[in-house]
Amino acid sequence: MDHVLKTVNINKYFRKPVDFHVLKDINMEIKRGEFASIMGKSGCGKSTLLYILSTMDTDYSGELFLNGGLITGMKHEQLSYLRNKHIGFVFQFHYLLGEFSVLENVMLPARKLGDRSEPEIRKKAMDILEMLNIGHLGNNLARRISGGEKQRVAIARALINDPSILMGDEPTGNLDSHNSANVLSIFKKLKQEKGLSLLIVTHDEDFARETDRVIHMEDGMILQ
Amino acid sequence: MINWKVILGIARKHLLSKFKSTLTATLGVTFGITAYITLVSFMTGLNGMLDDLILNQTPHIHIYNEIRPSENQPVTLSKALEPGEHIVRHIKPRSEERNIYNGMPLLKYLKTQPEVLGATPRLSTQIFYLSGSIELGGTLTGVDILEEVRLSSINDYIIEGRPRDLKNTENGILLGAGLAKKMSLRPGDRLQISTVKGEIYPLKVVGFYQSGIADIDNIQSYVNLKTAQRILGENSGYITDINVKLQNLEKAPVIASDIERQFRVEARDIQEANAQFETGSNIRNLITYAVSVTLLIVAGFGIYNILNMLIYEKMNDIAILKAIGFTGKDVQSIFMSQALIIGFIGGASGLFFGYILSLIIDRVPFNTEALPTISTYPINFNPWYYVVGIVFALVSTFFAGYLPSRKARTIDAVKIIRGN
Numbered sequence: 287m288d289h290v291l292k293t294v295n296i297n298k299y300f301r302k303p304v305d306f307h308v309l310k311d312i313n314m315e316i317k318r319g320e321f322a323s324i325m326g327k328s329g330c331g332k333s334t335l336l337y338i339l340s341t342m343d344t345d346y347s348g349e350l351f352l353n354g355g356l357i358t359g360m361k362h363e364q365l366s367y368l369r370n371k372h373i374g375f376v377f378q379f380h381y382l383l384g385e386f387s388v389l390e391n392v393m394l395p396a397r398k399l400g401d402r403s404e405p406e407i408r409k410k411a412m413d414i415l416e417m418l419n420i421g422h423l424g425n426n427l428a429r430r431i432s433g434g435e436k437q438r439v440a441i442a443r444a445l446i447n448d449p450s451i452l453m454g455d456e457p458t459g460n461l462d463s464h465n466s467a468n469v470l471s472i473f474k475k476l477k478q479e480k481g482l483s484l485l486i487v488t489h490d491e492d493f494a495r496e497t498d499r500v501i502h503m504e505d506g507m508i509l510q
Numbered sequence: 511m512i513n514w515k516v517i518l519g520i521a522r523k524h525l526l527s528k529f530k531s532t533l534t535a536t537l538g539v540t541f542g543i544t545a546y547i548t549l550v551s552f553m554t555g556l557n558g559m560l561d562d563l564i565l566n567q568t569p570h571i572h573i574y575n576e577i578r579p580s581e582n583q584p585v586t587l588s589k590a591l592e593p594g595e596h597i598v599r600h601i602k603p604r605s606e607e608r609n610i611y612n613g614m615p616l617l618k619y620l621k622t623q624p625e626v627l628g629a630t631p632r633l634s635t636q637i638f639y640l641s642g643s644i645e646l647g648g649t650l651t652g653v654d655i656l657e658e659v660r661l662s663s664i665n666d667y668i669i670e671g672r673p674r675d676l677k678n679t680e681n682g683i684l685l686g687a688g689l690a691k692k693m694s695l696r697p698g699d700r701l702q703i704s705t706v707k708g709e710i711y712p713l714k715v716v717g718f719y720q721s722g723i724a725d726i727d728n729i730q731s732y733v734n735l736k737t738a739q740r741i742l743g744e745n746s747g748y749i750t751d752i753n754v755k756l757q758n759l760e761k762a763p764v765i766a767s768d769i770e771r772q773f774r775v776e777a778r779d780i781q782e783a784n785a786q787f788e789t790g791s792n793i794r795n796l797i798t799y800a801v802s803v804t805l806l807i808v809a810g811f812g813i814y815n816i817l818n819m820l821i822y823e824k825m826n827d828i829a830i831l832k833a834i835g836f837t838g839k840d841v842q843s844i845f846m847s848q849a850l851i852i853g854f855i856g857g858a859s860g861l862f863f864g865y866i867l868s869l870i871i872d873r874v875p876f877n878t879e880a881l882p883t884i885s886t887y888p889i890n891f892n893p894w895y896y897v898v899g900i901v902f903a904l905v906s907t908f909f910a911g912y913l914p915s916r917k918a919r920t921i922d923a924v925k926i927i928r929g930n
Contacts, residue, residue: 337924342833363837370835377927381830383520385527395834397516443834455927 289315296348326503374444374452384429414442434465454486521847535816536856542809543860546802551868553798555888569753576776613749628661632751633738640702641693648729652738671717683713687720688728813910832923842919849911857903
């Protein structure tokens with residue numbers, strides 16, 4: 287069981303506005319500690335695949351395994367729990383809760399999980415923020431910080447529960463080159479220092495080139 | 511399963527960050543509950559006062575001897591005329607005493623019954639009040655005044671003098687206020703009355719009685735039972751009415767029919783006597799509740815609107831929460847708890863303001879000739895209405911929050927995240 291994530295014959299159709307076969311027999315796996323990226327043109331289905339992998343989209347056929355266990359067909363409550371504990375997610379648009387402080391945003395998934403005490407969670411959140419060089423922003427409101435900072439906070443939030451895998455849907459798509467490079471170096475550091483598995487959907491060839499493996503997609507299929 | 515500390519933390523943040531909307535929604539509930547409490551306290555206060563006006567002067571059971579023709583006329587008793595249709599015209603009432611036969615033993619018996627709180631004897635008779643050359647027709651009632659004070663609210667209606675004054679003055683009279691005005695009498699003055707048979711009897715005014723109903727105050731006066739018996743020249747067992755007060759008013763019809771059957775007297779219970787009054791009270795209560803419920807429903811729509819708006823504004827937040835592992839139920843709980851917090855705070859402050867407003871109304875002077883015991887507007891401070899108020903606030907906000915929060919639960923996070 288050396289893979290974190292594995293799919294067997296995943297197919298997905300969009301019914302609206304017209305019947306459309308988005309994903310065709312997707313078979314792939316992400317090894318533990320691997321930094322993989324998915325590339326492909328707009329509309330090739332890469333984001334759709336990512337949302338299936340993230341367990342948020344359950345409308346597909348085929349099988350999805352997380353840490354060796356089958357999760358296809360689980361109840362929403364169980365999937366929410368898995369998402370909370372095992373999957374960190376970073377979006378293209380930061381997606382922080384604007385009314386909460388940076389620290390509270392980072393702590394939220396751990397509070398939801400409820401495995402650790404409040405002081406432990408707070409300390410851990412501060413440690414992660416320090417590691418990402420944004421410890422000084424902890425008490426700022428999330429909507430009052432810059433775009434690059436927001437994305438780093440989002441990464442911190444994705445890491446708070448020590449997930450098995452971190453997924454990103456074009457996490458650098460909305461950032462300038464300086465901040466993109468910054469995020470990339472954070473990802474690399476996480477892989478090297480913590481052995482984290484990463485799966486990032488991107489448009490950015492320079493970004494993809496820096497990853498261990500690039501999965502190319504076209505018309506709903508993975509190109510070998 | 512649900513981590514309420516986190517859920518409530520988020521709910522609180524949402525409410526505080528949209529403080530104006532929250533305030534508007536809360537004020538809607540506050541206004542509804544305030545109006546409900548004030549309205550219901552005031553209306554039931556008025557109802558109670560009006561009920562008292564009539565019901566206080568009506569005993570639970572009134573026992574008397576009805577004047578009526580015999581049911582069995584001689585012709586129906588004759589076997590010779592059977593079978594056949596008997597038609598007797600111009601039947602006259604039987605010549606009969608007005609008093610209750612064996613009144614005093616009956617009174618004693620009633621007093622020993624466990625359901626009976628007390629029973630008072632009365633002797634009512636028609637008389638004339640003599641004032642100079644004028645004769646005013648009226649009713650004189652002989653009462654055991656101290657028992658009456660104990661069992662009925664007659665004391666509330668004695669506006670001058672005290673019940674004890676009547677007890678201690680053998681030929682004293684509590685004069686109807688209307689009569690006193692007509693005859694310009696003051697307490698301590700003397701007055702003559704004449705019986706139907708023409709005997710004149712002097713009495714001394716010890717106080718005034720005012721029921722608030724002019725037709726009664728213009729004819730009715732009270733004397734001691736013994737005095738009344740002496741005026742009529744009857745013995746001390748002669749009474750025409752017995753008023754019974756029960757432990758439990760609801761039992762009046764049953765006990766009344768029992769008495770009728772056992773003692774061959776007329777016994778009329780309070781519900782029979784005042785059926786139409788009950789109807790009036792019920793309809794007024796119905797109106798009160800209809801208005802209050804309308805107010806609360808309007809407040810409920812306010813909450814529904816504001817929560818709906820909040821959920822549209824917070825679409826992104828909902829998507830993020832779902833993406834990082836919050837279940838649909840968690841998200842629904844966030845919005846439900848917001849609705850209930852608004853309901854609770856709005857409801858509680860509504861109770862508070864309703865109470866304050868009731869207190870103010872309770873202090874507003876309200877003087878009327880018809881109601882001698884009332885000096886301010888009547889308010890009914892029944893705690894039950896406050897319980898109903900807060901429960902209604904919570905129930906209505908629950909329903910107002912339920913639909914929007916269910917929508918939040920079923921929102922597809924992927925659609926929102928990808929939609930951006």
